[in-house]
Amino acid sequence: MEPTFFDPSLFSGVLSGLHAVLSSSLCLLVLAGVFLGMTVGVLPGFGPPAAMALLFPLVYVLDPLPGISLLAGIFYGAKYGGAVTSILIGIPGEADAVATLFEGHPLALGGKARQALATATLASFAGGMSASLGMVLLAPVLSRVALVLGPSGRAAIMSGALLLVAVTSPGGFRRNLCMIFLGFVLALPGMDPVYGSARLTFGSWQLSGGVELTSLLLGFFGLGDVLDALSSKRVLSDTTPAAAVPALKKRSAALAALRGSLLGFAAGLVPCGAGVTASFASHALEKRLSRHPEQFGRGAWEGLAGPEASNNAAAMSSFAPLLLLGLPTNPIMAALLGALTIVGVVPGPMLPSEQPAFYWGLIFCLLLGNILLLFLGLGLAGFWAKLAEVPFRMLWPVIVVLCLVGSYVGADGLHGPVQCVFFGLLSLFLKRHGCSPAPLVLAFTLGPRLETYLMQVLLSTW
Amino acid sequence: MPLRILFLHSLRLLMLLTGLCAFCAAPESLVSGLPGPGLWPRFTGAGLALSALLLPSPKGQKGRPVPSTKRTGRVSGLIVSCLVWLLLLPLSGWIPATALSALTACRSGGCTWKESLLLSLLLTIALWLGLEHLLRWTMPHGMLFSGGV
Amino acid sequence: MKWQTLHIFRLTICLCLVSPFIVTHALAANGTMRLSIAFSPGGALDGAARVLAGEAEKELGVSIIVQNSPSAGGMTAVARLAEAKADGTQLAACVTNALIFIPQRNKAPYSPLEDVEPLLIFGQASPVLVTRPDAPWKDMDAFLDATRQRNGEMRIGVPGLGTPSHIALAIMAANDPSLKWRFVPFGGPGEAEAALLGGHVDAAASGALPRVKKGQLHPLMVLAGSGIPSLPDVPSLSDKGFSDPGQGDSSFILLAPAGVPEDIMERLCRAFEKAATSDTYLKTLENYSVSPVLMDRSKAKSFLRRAWEEEGTILKTAGITDSPAVSPDGEKH
Numbered sequence: 001m002e003p004t005f006f007d008p009s010l011f012s013g014v015l016s017g018l019h020a021v022l023s024s025s026l027c028l029l030v031l032a033g034v035f036l037g038m039t040v041g042v043l044p045g046f047g048p049p050a051a052m053a054l055l056f057p058l059v060y061v062l063d064p065l066p067g068i069s070l071l072a073g074i075f076y077g078a079k080y081g082g083a084v085t086s087i088l089i090g091i092p093g094e095a096d097a098v099a100t101l102f103e104g105h106p107l108a109l110g111g112k113a114r115q116a117l118a119t120a121t122l123a124s125f126a127g128g129m130s131a132s133l134g135m136v137l138l139a140p141v142l143s144r145v146a147l148v149l150g151p152s153g154r155a156a157i158m159s160g161a162l163l164l165v166a167v168t169s170p171g172g173f174r175r176n177l178c179m180i181f182l183g184f185v186l187a188l189p190g191m192d193p194v195y196g197s198a199r200l201t202f203g204s205w206q207l208s209g210g211v212e213l214t215s216l217l218l219g220f221f222g223l224g225d226v227l228d229a230l231s232s233k234r235v236l237s238d239t240t241p242a243a244a245v246p247a248l249k250k251r252s253a254a255l256a257a258l259r260g261s262l263l264g265f266a267a268g269l270v271p272c273g274a275g276v277t278a279s280f281a282s283h284a285l286e287k288r289l290s291r292h293p294e295q296f297g298r299g300a301w302e303g304l305a306g307p308e309a310s311n312n313a314a315a316m317s318s319f320a321p322l323l324l325l326g327l328p329t330n331p332i333m334a335a336l337l338g339a340l341t342i343v344g345v346v347p348g349p350m351l352p353s354e355q356p357a358f359y360w361g362l363i364f365c366l367l368l369g370n371i372l373l374l375f376l377g378l379g380l381a382g383f384w385a386k387l388a389e390v391p392f393r394m395l396w397p398v399i400v401v402l403c404l405v406g407s408y409v410g411a412d413g414l415h416g417p418v419q420c421v422f423f424g425l426l427s428l429f430l431k432r433h434g435c436s437p438a439p440l441v442l443a444f445t446l447g448p449r450l451e452t453y454l455m456q457v458l459l460s461t462w
Numbered sequence: 463m464p465l466r467i468l469f470l471h472s473l474r475l476l477m478l479l480t481g482l483c484a485f486c487a488a489p490e491s492l493v494s495g496l497p498g499p500g501l502w503p504r505f506t507g508a509g510l511a512l513s514a515l516l517l518p519s520p521k522g523q524k525g526r527p528v529p530s531t532k533r534t535g536r537v538s539g540l541i542v543s544c545l546v547w548l549l550l551l552p553l554s555g556w557i558p559a560t561a562l563s564a565l566t567a568c569r570s571g572g573c574t575w576k577e578s579l580l581l582s583l584l585l586t587i588a589l590w591l592g593l594e595h596l597l598r599w600t601m602p603h604g605m606l607f608s609g610g611v
Numbered sequence: 612m613k614w615q616t617l618h619i620f621r622l623t624i625c626l627c628l629v630s631p632f633i634v635t636h637a638l639a640a641n642g643t644m645r646l647s648i649a650f651s652p653g654g655a656l657d658g659a660a661r662v663l664a665g666e667a668e669k670e671l672g673v674s675i676i677v678q679n680s681p682s683a684g685g686m687t688a689v690a691r692l693a694e695a696k697a698d699g700t701q702l703a704a705c706v707t708n709a710l711i712f713i714p715q716r717n718k719a720p721y722s723p724l725e726d727v728e729p730l731l732i733f734g735q736a737s738p739v740l741v742t743r744p745d746a747p748w749k750d751m752d753a754f755l756d757a758t759r760q761r762n763g764e765m766r767i768g769v770p771g772l773g774t775p776s777h778i779a780l781a782i783m784a785a786n787d788p789s790l791k792w793r794f795v796p797f798g799g800p801g802e803a804e805a806a807l808l809g810g811h812v813d814a815a816a817s818g819a820l821p822r823v824k825k826g827q828l829h830p831l832m833v834l835a836g837s838g839i840p841s842l843p844d845v846p847s848l849s850d851k852g853f854s855d856p857g858q859g860d861s862s863f864i865l866l867a868p869a870g871v872p873e874d875i876m877e878r879l880c881r882a883f884e885k886a887a888t889s890d891t892y893l894k895t896l897e898n899y900s901v902s903p904v905l906m907d908r909s910k911a912k913s914f915l916r917r918a919w920e921e922e923g924t925i926l927k928t929a930g931i932t933d934s935p936a937v938s939p940d941g942e943k944h
Binding site: 039043172174181184185188194195197223226227231232396398401405409414417418421429435447451454458462 | 499
């Protein structure tokens with residue numbers, strides 16, 4: 001029996017889910033997960049998958065709902081931690097925090113760190129809440145979108161996002177197009193996603209893992225920014241004048257968050273690089289729609305609210321294909337799928353009616369995590385912002401060491417930091433020639449998927 | 463003069479070279495009649511080379527900003543501290559490498575001795591607690607200390 | 612915020628940050644071993660290996676710290692193991708893919724037959740060929756007939772070209788000229804099933820056993836030599852008279868560095884063999900599409916050697932390569 005659009009029987013389990021969540025131990029577990037996730041998210045290079053793998057043993061010991069809720073709490077906490085480092089020191093914890101730093105970091109440099117963090121928190125909250133609402137009402141129907149939209153549809157979505165970013169990023173279309181192809185080429189070395197054979201590894205077995213994403217992100221945005229700041233002509237005062245930063249207009253930021261939530265919600269339902277695609281697309285969209293596009297890159301509030309809302313919304317809605325179709329849309333969801341298998345929860349369209357306590361309990365746990373993050377984020381904004389007042393001469397060595405160690409951990413080998421340093425120098429070179437890193441990072445992340453979809457289309461019709 | 467032209471078009475040349483490299487180093491595009499592992503590399507390599515040719519020409523040179531000794535000192539300080547870390551890691555393990563590298567970076571950035579020592583110490587301890595104790599991640603301990611910590 | 616509340620707030624944060632240390636230290640017992648899993652968290656190997664380690668902990672009396680190092684398809688984990696101290700505290704669990712297929716096609720920094728020593732083989736990934744529940748073919752024979760009628764239009768989703776399920780089907784097709792399929796690769800978990808249910812392929816090799824048991828997917832055949840206990844009515848490759856060419860690449864193997872002292876090896880082998888026959892472990896395997904194949908140390912060693920020698924020829928028959936990357940006598944590049 002296929003679930004229909006607004007089937008009342010789907011809601012029969014809501015009360016049992018609510019009951020499960022309101023038990024105090026579950027709340028504490030989610031809180032613990034959020035804190036741990038935050039600690040992990042703040043450490044660049046050490047992503048949520050590693051933290052979740054460490055806590056997997058607990059999933060065997062705990063009951064299904066508490067165990068999964070702990071993991072989901074870590075997931076949320078890590079997203080928040082990633083946003084904090086993006087804004088404060090310009091190092092993205094993971095790929096979907098990159099779009100946050102485009103506007104968030106200049107705002108922090110301009111002395112508005114506290115407001116930037118608070119805006120990011122509020123936007124994330126809005127994204128998470130609206131996506132939860134969408135999940136509750138529409139998920140069973142919308143999850144089927146992921147089924148119907150095959151490889152060609154997904155490739156079209158990703159190409160659309162790339163095109164949007166190419167048109168709106170600074171530097172001009174031709175430079176951005178070149179950066180996109182460079183991103184694709186950088187993603188080439190390693191094992192072919194279809195045949196598993198090594199290509200472009202030039203005989204080095206370490207390269208058969210490919211260019212590491214962590215090294216790329218840390219090199220471009222961590223080392224690269226530091227190199228740029230150290231070698232640029234502007235006077236290295238420790239703070240830039242606050243007057244350079246545009247003023248916050250609450251209404252336009254709120255609208256940006258709404259648009260971002262819609263974009264993120266839609267993107268999370270389909271495997272198309274959800275969080276990354278949505279946040280980059282949201283930033284590009286905000287720039288296109290803005291009446292003051294020249295503010296973008298110097299601290300436009302809409303450019304911060306949109307991506308933050310969209311990547312949280314995408315994170316929330318990517319639970320829909322996971323729970324209802326068994327289709328994970330990113331590596332973290334894949335790990336959660338494994339956890340579901342361990343605890344004996346079988347994903348499928350009938351999950352809400354067959355295991356209502358679990359399904360609705362999980363949704364309420366995610367909502368709880370969202371609310372907890374709102375309070376934590378707003379409360380801690382002042383605390384984090386104090387860190388941003390550390391003088392630059394003491395901050396940049398910390399950034400450099402974090403990038404080196406983080407890329408080692410992320411790549412599980414010395415080739416990680418080597419690549420990181422290389423990308424730092426490359427980033428400086430590209431910046432001096434007026435090229436923007438956004439299209440490159442997006443193309444790098446989406447390249448292998450795009451290739452897989454292309455090959456799937458070709459192989460099924462050859 | 464030719465050197466100046468080379469420098470002017472350095473981005474274009476680098477991109478062109480990378481694209482051609484990817485195109486030529488790719489494996490076969492067709493395997494037993496089906497699309498093979500080399501199809502996408504050839505496509506993206508060619509795309510990169512073509513888009514490199516289409517790049518807008520660099521604007522007339524305003525003259526390279528004369529690097530001040532202070533800035534060059536800072537940048538080389540960063541490079542040196544990275545090298546220190548990379549070279550010390552397999553020898554002495556990650557803790558001495560991190561501490562020394564942070565110290566080098568701090569000093570070249572203009573921190574006083576007190577600030578540098580304090581910062582590198584705090585950073586190393588924080589990372590040690592976080593990685594080895596909290597997250598139980600194995601970091602290399604180097605050839606000299608292969609007895610293990 | 613008033614400064615008192617701010618301080619209380621900061622104190623709470625410090626407490627919360629300290630508590631994980633206490634927790635993780637409490638979890639560590641006397642003596643530790645490390646098990647490195649050559650796969651990302653969440654897959655069948657990960658689940659099976661973690662439970663195996665958990666059972667073996669009880670036998671050995673030491674705690675086993677489990678970590679994932681999935682990079683380079685498992686080569687990093689095996690390479691690390693090959694360099695590790697041979698004292699029995701470092702082990703790795705991988706799929707034999709990382710020892711056979713990958714080193715033959717890529718330059719690996721280890722010699723799979725000399726640098727590492729197998730302890731045991733504790734399972735074989737046995738994907739099931741599934742179709743939609745409403746498909747017109749209800750068993751394998753009907754499916755093969757439909758394939759012949761469609762004349763090359765049938766699409767099967769496989770985890771990748773060169774994977775055991777692909778090879779098994781490709782060799783089936785190579786031996787029977789009337790069978791022709793289009794193989795569409797799907798990388799991650801859940802992708803092939805989603806493509807199947809969305810109508811983009813007609814059948815798929817799936818590892819999602821619980822979904823099959825629930826009836827969301829209809830099983831046709833187990834794409835491995837031995838069947839799966841919880842699907843007694845579904846034939847395996849050998850039941851239908853086909854060969855199991857993928858066995859060399861799909862077995863789960865536990866490895867130690869070469870040169871571990873014999874008495875330690877004996878103790879470890881005994882403990883893990885006992886763990887692999889425990890009820891908890893076998894029950895875990897029911898959630899994954901894994902056959903409870905068990906091979907002890909000596910059998911595992913000869914199995915690896917045989918599989919290495921056969922790999923090149925198998926790939927060529929299946930049409931994956933135009934020429935084998937390694938000569939059959941085991942010469943590596």
